[in-house]
Amino acid sequence: MSENEEYKDIVIVGAGLSGIGAACHLKRECPNKNFIILEARASIGGTWDLFKYPGIRSDSDMFTLGYKFKPWRSGKAIADGPSILKYIKETAEENKIVESIRFNKTLVEANWDSLNKTWKLKLKDTLSKTYAYIKCNFLYMCSGYYNYEKPYCPDFLGAKNFKGTIIHPQLWKESTNYTDKIVTVIGSGATAVTLVPELAKKARKVVMLQRSPTYLIARPSEDWFANLMRVVFSSRLAYAITRFRTFFSKVYI
Numbered sequence: 001m002s003e004n005e006e007y008k009d010i011v012i013v014g015a016g017l018s019g020i021g022a023a024c025h026l027k028r029e030c031p032n033k034n035f036i037i038l039e040a041r042a043s044i045g046g047t048w049d050l051f052k053y054p055g056i057r058s059d060s061d062m063f064t065l066g067y068k069f070k071p072w073r074s075g076k077a078i079a080d081g082p083s084i085l086k087y088i089k090e091t092a093e094e095n096k097i098v099e100s101i102r103f104n105k106t107l108v109e110a111n112w113d114s115l116n117k118t119w120k121l122k123l124k125d126t127l128s129k130t131y132a133y134i135k136c137n138f139l140y141m142c143s144g145y146y147n148y149e150k151p152y153c154p155d156f157l158g159a160k161n162f163k164g165t166i167i168h169p170q171l172w173k174e175s176t177n178y179t180d181k182i183v184t185v186i187g188s189g190a191t192a193v194t195l196v197p198e199l200a201k202k203a204r205k206v207v208m209l210q211r212s213p214t215y216l217i218a219r220p221s222e223d224w225f226a227n228l229m230r231v232v233f234s235s236r237l238a239y240a241i242t243r244f245r246t247f248f249s250k251v252y253i
Helices: 017-029 081-094 190-199 224-232 235-252
Strands: 006-013 035-039 101-103 105-113 118-125 131-141 182-186 205-209
Touching: 006 017, 017 035, 017 081, 035 105, 105 131, 182 190, 190 205, 224 235
Parallel strands: 006 035, 006 131, 035 101, 182 205
Antiparallel strands: 105 118, 118 131
């Protein structure tokens, strides 16, 4: 370890939805503590900035997925990816979090020093490939559970002989062209369910392959109760009431 290690009270790993939220709460509740956010990529947003596949949206309503301190003002409770990314960026800017983010920094090693009660972190700059070291008292992991660089992809027999395009949604590029093509979607989880309707708008034919039976429930993207509350109360109070109602219904109903 270098003798010139930097020290921070708190280090947050990840500048996505969770990391930005954690930073906002720290600024409010622990104003005397200093912190930084480590972000491996060059922009904030995490999943909502990385994923570009057609139809990307939240699987949860924004009244529970969103921040308690920042009302979700859109008429749609089930939001699309770009809207969620905008919400995260607005939160970071309004709370002056961006200045505390160190982009292109990957945490490659974390060791706990029991004697000094500190974490010793080894960071790698994704651009220069150089290393740096930081000590902190509290390490807050908000990096999610995805391997952004290497998503899971089964080794399908004969895949090398397939003359078409095989693409994982996580690595989908905005330039990907599927217009008038025959598309097969393997799987029937949340990602597949959001993909298929959007693919069907341009593709010649879309087929979903399902291994295990599942079920779908049609729900409106807009929450009538939330929209009614906005008419009656202020935006912040309406959001608080809707958030409480949504939590209560999910837990007890």
